[in-house]
Amino acid sequence: MDHDEGxxxxxxxxxxxxxxxxxxxxxxxxxxDPDRTVDMHRQMIVGQDIMVARVLMKQGCIVPxxxxxxxxxxxxxxGALKFWIDGKEIVVNAGEVLTIPPHMPHKAExxxxxxxxxxxxxxxxxxxxxxxKYLRSAK
Numbered sequence: 001m002d003h004d005e006g007x008x009x010x011x012x013x014x015x016x017x018x019x020x021x022x023x024x025x026x027x028x029x030x031x032x033d034p035d036r037t038v039d040m041h042r043q044m045i046v047g048q049d050i051m052v053a054r055v056l057m058k059q060g061c062i063v064p065x066x067x068x069x070x071x072x073x074x075x076x077x078x079g080a081l082k083f084w085i086d087g088k089e090i091v092v093n094a095g096e097v098l099t100i101p102p103h104m105p106h107k108a109e110x111x112x113x114x115x116x117x118x119x120x121x122x123x124x125x126x127x128x129x130x131x132x133k134y135l136r137s138a139k
Contacts (some may be wrong), residue, residue, distance in 0.1 A: 040135075044127065051123035057081070057110035065107040066134040070120040072100040079114030083107065 040063075041056040057063075057079075065084070074081070080093045084107040085100065091111070092098045100106055126132040 042127070046123050046128065049122055051118075051120045051127070053118045053120070053124075053127070055114075055116050055118055057114045057116070059110055059112050059114075061110040061114075063108040064134045065105055067103050067105040068120075068124065068126070069102050070122060070124055071102050073119040074098045074100070075117040075119075077115040077117055079116075080111040081114055081116065082109045082111055 039058040039061045043054040045052045054077075074092065075097045076092050076094050078094050080091055083090045083092065083098065085104060090098065124132070130136075
């Protein structure tokens, strides 16, 4: 069942839609904040107009508030993320999908150890050229 959360769309997806093990991951990067406020691993596949990232987050991992010109789709494979978007708190659980429009400020916290699949269009240049300072500096 789909429902709308303040411009972001949340949908439940059948668990057999994606098999992450079947994806050949072209680039692997580990991001660890020196202050341990961010503890995540990212694996990315980058096309001309799209990026797919498998993101592994430890419980309590916080992605500080940020925004980007990229449209984002987040599919929770395992675990749960709490998002703060447009003045609302949205919990997205395993099997659910959240869409985030371009330029929408958002923040996330892993409520438990979480694996998600993030899709961005266009690709996140800041992730590729490592200028994603909101993930790389202590808050």
